[in-house]
Structure formats: structure tokens, C-alpha cells
Amino acid sequence: MGLIPFDNNPDSLNPLCSVGLTLDPRVHPKDDRTPQQEFDDFLARFPEIAHQFREAKAVRPWVSTGRLQYSAKQVVGERFCLTSHAAGFIDALYSRGLTNTMELVNALGWRLIAASKDGDWSMERFGYLEDLQQGLFDFHDDIVYSSFVGFRDYELWNAVNRTWMLGTMLGNVMLEDAYYRFERTGDDGVFRELEQHGHPGSPLPVSAGFNRMGHLTRELCEAVDQGTENPGEAARKILSYVRDADFIAPSFKFGERDTRCFAMSPAKMAMNARWCRRDAPPEIGPRMINASKGLVRMRLRAGK
Ligand SMILES: Cc1cc2nc3c(=O)[nH]c(=O)nc-3n(C[C@H](O)[C@H](O)[C@H](O)COP(=O)(O)OP(=O)(O)OC[C@H]3O[C@@H](n4cnc5c(N)ncnc54)[C@H](O)[C@@H]3O)c2cc1C
Structure with a gap:
């Protein structure tokens, strides 16, 4: 279930709240x-959720629909390009819509500008957009599928959730790095360079280990779904993979069962910096x- 209040900002004018419920x-x-x-x-089955709705009033009738997922077989061709929502949809879970749109715009924008100058359409x-869009769908599809399987067992959900957290954090690292380098040099080539690492659509295309983690999680969840793997054992394998990973500082303890939430602190940043200089892969x-550095600069500027 997703609840999205539109009045989460002092300047918001809309007192309404979006309510969405997805069932398999x-x-x-x-x-x-x-x-x-x-x-x-649904509310009758979950009294604690019902409690939150006791004074809620629907401003329009509820709408129910069938299967939500769709995707076009081909998203780019002669004189057309379907982007983001027009190209497909996986699930509201993890709110990847705007990320996907931005990724597509980043890859489409410079191609359109170049084509309008040199006439090469x-x-x-433009073919890369096909791979990018499919890669974005695949990443989202894998993590949503693994989560829906994970919801049935606390231990499995606790482990699958880490793979989402890592994807979100490390995806930011990839973009923050490009943005930091762009700010320092003014060279917009750093954004085009994001396309050069293989794994289009992956939040962290540069790391083979990270990309294997997503596939491993999905494969284990498929095995749980088919009844050939025990959810607790699948959870143990995912956490063990994360513990041994080379793409995240071990001091963050992402592979420990009880690190349910992660909050960055100056001490953790310092430990991370040491790991980056000494042990992290290049x-x-x-x-x-x-x-x-980019994040700290942004914070300092915001604090002015
Ligand atoms: C309630 C809700 C909450 C969401 N929350 C999040 C979130 O927290 N984070 C996140 O990343 N994503 C979120 N999303 C998803 C995100 O909004 C979409 O993935 C994203 O807006 C898709 O961008 P788009 O440009 O492809 O399509 P859209 O934003 O839908 O834009 C399509 C545009 O085309 C216009 N249009 C349609 N037909 C025509 C026509 N024939 N002629 C001219 N114009 C036309 C429409 O009016 C619209 O302006 C949410 C979506 C919903 C509904």
C-alpha cells in the first residue's frame, strides 16, 4: 500500500493524499x-491500517484495475521514441518512475541535439535507448518481484530489502560522481560516459559484483516461489553475498541481519573514506x- 500526502511542504496547497493498493x-x-x-x-483484514483511515474521506470513487505491468516490444525506431511511462510500467513499488524518465532524457537529449545538427537520425x-529502457525495466522488475516473494517471510524480506537499499545508495554515488566532475570541469562528456560501462539501466553499471547481486536475489526468490528453496536459507545466502561484497564498505554492516536501517553519520563517512582510499576496487x-565531496558541498551551500 502506498500513501502519498501532497501537503508535505509548507508551500503545498493540496491537502489530499493519494492512496494506492497493489495486490498480486x-x-x-x-x-x-x-x-x-x-x-x-482489505481494511477489515488489517485493523491497524483501518485505524489510520477512520476519518479519511474519499474525494472521488475508488478505482480498481487489472494487471498493471506492460511494456512495448520496441521503444525506439524510425522517427519515434517511447519514453518511460509510454514505454512501459512495472509497479509503484520503489518509485522508480522519475529516475527512469531522467535516465531516458539524459540519453535521448544529447542524441536529439546532435542529430538535429548533423542530420544523422x-x-x-538511437539504438542504445532500446537497451537502456529494457535494462531499466529489468532492474525494476527483478527487485519488485524479489520483494513480493520476500513479503511472505520476514527474514527473506529483511535480506531483499538490503539489495534495494544498496541499489538506491550506489545509484546515487554513480550520478553524484558524474555531477561533481561536471561541476568542476564543465565537461558534459561525463554524462555520456555513463553509457560506456555495460549493464544499461543498472544503477551501478561499473560493478560486476553489484549486478550479480540483483540476479542472485531474483534467482533465489524464484526458487523460494517454486518451493525448491527455504526462505530463511535464501535470506542467509543474500546476506552472506552482501557481507563479502567488494562494492560497499564492510564497516556499514549491510550484510548483518540486524542492520535493518542505514543512516549516514560523520563517523561512518570517515570510515568509508578510509575504505575508499585503501581497500575499495578502483x-x-x-x-x-x-x-x-559533492554531497558535503551541497549541504554546505544549502546551509548558507
Ligand atoms: C500517485 C503517483 C505517485 C507517484 N510517485 C512517484 C514517486 O514518488 N517517485 C517517482 O519516481 N515516481 C512516482 N510516480 C511515477 C511518475 O510520476 C511517473 O513515472 C512519471 O511521471 C512518468 O513520466 P512520463 O514523462 O513518462 O509521463 P507523464 O508524467 O505521465 O507525462 C505524460 C504527459 O503527456 C501528456 N499527454 C498524454 N496524452 C497526450 C496527448 N495525446 N497529447 C498531448 N499530451 C498528452 C499528459 O497530460 C502528461 O502531461 C508516481 C505516480 C503516481 C500516479
Whole structure:
């Protein structure tokens, strides 16, 4: 369930709140209840959620729909490019919509500008968008699927959740690093360089270990789904993989069962900086240092 208050800012004018409920139709097949009845029945099963809705009033009738996922077979071709939501949709979970849109715009924008100058509108130039869009869908699809499987067992969910946290954090590192270098040099080539690392659509395309983690998590969740793997054992394997990972500082303890939430602190930043200089692989260390510098500069500027 997703609840999105639109008045989360002093300047907001909209007092409303968006409410979305996603059910796996393989487990909860759609029947002929009205949307209002479906929602009321859901609340009846979860009294603590119902409590939060006791004074809520719907400003428009509930809407219920069928399967949400769709994707186009081809997203770029002669004189067209379907971007983001027009190209496909996976799930509201993890709110990846705007990220996906920005990734696409970043890759499409410079190609359109170059093509309008040199007249080369060929698929050689635009073909990368196909791989990028598919890669973005695949990453989202894997993590959403693994999460829906994970929801059935606390230990598994606790482990799968780490892979999402790592993807979000490290994806930021990748972009913060590029932005930091762009700010210092004014060279917009740093954004095009993001396309050069293989794994289009991955938040951290530079790390083979990170990209393997997503596949491993999905494969283990598939095995749990098919009943050939025990959820607790799958969770143990995911956490063990994260513990041995070379793409995150071990001092963050992401692979420990009880590190359920992660909050950065100056002490952790210092430990991370030491790891980046001494032990991190070359594709990770310098990027993380740049990203941290960029973040600190942004904070200082915001504090002025
Ligand atoms: C309630 C809600 C909460 C969300 N929360 C998040 C979030 O927290 N984080 C996140 O990353 N994503 C979130 N998303 C998803 C995100 O909003 C979308 O993924 C993103 O806006 C898609 O961008 P887009 O440009 O592809 O499509 P859109 O933003 O849908 O833009 C398409 C535009 O095309 C216009 N249009 C349609 N048909 C025509 C036509 N025939 N002629 C001219 N114009 C047309 C539409 O009016 C619209 O302005 C949320 C979505 C919803 C509904």
C-alpha cells in the first residue's frame, strides 16, 4: 500500500493524499466486488491500517484495475521514441518512475541535439535507448518481484530489502560522481560516459559484483516461489553475498541481519573514506570519494 500526502511542504496547497493498493493477482484473483468493497474488505483484514483511515474521506470513487505491468516490444525506431511511462510500467513499488524518465532524457537529449545538427537520425545513434529502457525495466522488475516473494517471510524480506537499499545508495554515488566532475570541469562528456560501462539501466553499471547481486536475489526468490528453496536459507545466502561484497564498505554492516536501517553519520563517512582510499576496487573508491565531496558541498551551500 502506498500513501502519498501532497501537503508535505509548507508551500503545498493540496491537502489530499493519494492512496494506492497493489495486490498480486496470482494470489488474489480479481473478482466482481466493487472497488469500494474491495478496499473495505482489505481494511477489515488489517485493523491497524483501518485505524489510520477512520476519518479519511474519499474525494472521488475508488478505482480498481487489472494487471498493471506492460511494456512495448520496441521503444525506439524510425522517427519515434517511447519514453518511460509510454514505454512501459512495472509497479509503484520503489518509485522508480522519475529516475527512469531522467535516465531516458539524459540519453535521448544529447542524441536529439546532435542529430538535429548533423542530420544523422540512424538507429546506430538511437539504438542504445532500446537497451537502456529494457535494462531499466529489468532492474525494476527483478527487485519488485524479489520483494513480493520476500513479503511472505520476514527474514527473506529483511535480506531483499538490503539489495534495494544498496541499489538506491550506489545509484546515487554513480550520478553524484558524474555531477561533481561536471561541476568542476564543465565537461558534459561525463554524462555520456555513463553509457560506456555495460549493464544499461543498472544503477551501478561499473560493478560486476553489484549486478550479480540483483540476479542472485531474483534467482533465489524464484526458487523460494517454486518451493525448491527455504526462505530463511535464501535470506542467509543474500546476506552472506552482501557481507563479502567488494562494492560497499564492510564497516556499514549491510550484510548483518540486524542492520535493518542505514543512516549516514560523520563517523561512518570517515570510515568509508578510509575504505575508499585503501581497500575499495578502483571502479568504486574514487567515485565514492567524489560523490561524498559533492554531497558535503551541497549541504554546505544549502546551509548558507
Ligand atoms: C500517485 C503517483 C505517485 C507517484 N510517485 C512517484 C514517486 O514518488 N517517485 C517517482 O519516481 N515516481 C512516482 N510516480 C511515477 C511518475 O510520476 C511517473 O513515472 C512519471 O511521471 C512518468 O513520466 P512520463 O514523462 O513518462 O509521463 P507523464 O508524467 O505521465 O507525462 C505524460 C504527459 O503527456 C501528456 N499527454 C498524454 N496524452 C497526450 C496527448 N495525446 N497529447 C498531448 N499530451 C498528452 C499528459 O497530460 C502528461 O502531461 C508516481 C505516480 C503516481 C500516479
